Amino acid sequence: MSKFQLKIFFKAAYDLMLVFLQFFIISLHFFQWEFIPQKQIIQASPFSFSLGILIIIIAFIIMVLSIKDLGKNLSPFPRPINNSSLVTTGIYRFMRHPMYYSLIFISIGVFIIKLSIYYLFLTISLALVVKFKIALEEKYLMNKFKSYLLYKNDVKV
Numbered sequence: 001m002s003k004f005q006l007k008i009f010f011k012a013a014y015d016l017m018l019v020f021l022q023f024f025i026i027s028l029h030f031f032q033w034e035f036i037p038q039k040q041i042i043q044a045s046p047f048s049f050s051l052g053i054l055i056i057i058i059a060f061i062i063m064v065l066s067i068k069d070l071g072k073n074l075s076p077f078p079r080p081i082n083n084s085s086l087v088t089t090g091i092y093r094f095m096r097h098p099m100y101y102s103l104i105f106i107s108i109g110v111f112i113i114k115l116s117i118y119y120l121f122l123t124i125s126l127a128l129v130v131k132f133k134i135a136l137e138e139k140y141l142m143n144k145f146k147s148y149l150l151y152k153n154d155v156k157v
Contacts, residue, residue, distance in 0.1 A: 014136070015077055015078055015079055015136070016077075018078065018129060018132055018133045018136065019076050019077055019078075019133075021129045022076075022103075022126070022129050022130065022133065023076070025122055025125050025126045025129060026103065026107075026126065028122055029107065029110055029119070029122060036118055037117070037118070038114075038116050038118055039116060039117055039118075040114070040115045040116050041115050041116065041117060041120065042115055043115070044113065044114065044115045048112050048113065048115060049113050051109075051112055052109040052110065052111075052112035052113035052114075053109065053113065054109075055105055055106075055108060055109035055112065056105075056106050056109035056110070056113075058105070059101075059102040059103075059105035059106045059109060060102065060106065062091060062098050062099075062101070062102040062105075063098070063099055063102035063103070063106075065090060065091040065098070066090075066091050066092070066098040066099040066102065067099065068090070069087055069089065069090035069091055069092055070087055070099075071087075072084070073085060073087055078133050078136045078137035078140060079137075079140050080140055080141060080144050080145075084144075086141070086145040086147060086148060086151065088151050088155075092155070093155070094155065094157075095155060095157040096134075096138075096151075096152065096155050096157060097134050097137070100130045100133065100134055101130075101157075103126065103130065104123070104126060104127050104130055107119075107122060107123040107126050107127075108123055110122075110123075111123045138152070
């Protein structure tokens with residue numbers, strides 16, 4: 001394997017690892033492992049439950065809008081798909097990467113409902129993985145779309 005081929009292999013492996021970690025952390029939100037302590041930080045209340053549900057609903061709406069706006073450009077991978085176009089309309093007029101942010105806010109909502117260290121850990125882990133994924137995706141977008149830098153400067157979040 002040449003150095004060039006090795007570099008391509010490691011880039012693809014990094015892309016795949018970020019996607020796998022993202023989906024793995026998301027899936028952990030749906031399982032309660034008996035061997036992992038679910039100790040609450042503070043006692044949950046009806047207010048925290050309602051606030052968590054509200055955050056989840058708003059984040060879910062943003063996610064659905066971003067999926068609709070992406071259309072055929074939707075992919076779980078940070079590298080844009082072939083024949084894709086830069087989406088700057090709809091929810092993307094107001095924020096970059098709304099789908100990633102909605103995932104984090106759904107995780108925050110679940111944490112607020114449960115108020116446990118386990119869900120706090122999942123939320124922080126997901127936010128870190130998404131941060132790395134966004135950084136990588138933005139490099140790919142800048143290389144593929146010359147207008148991405150202008151879009152990035154116009155839309156800060």
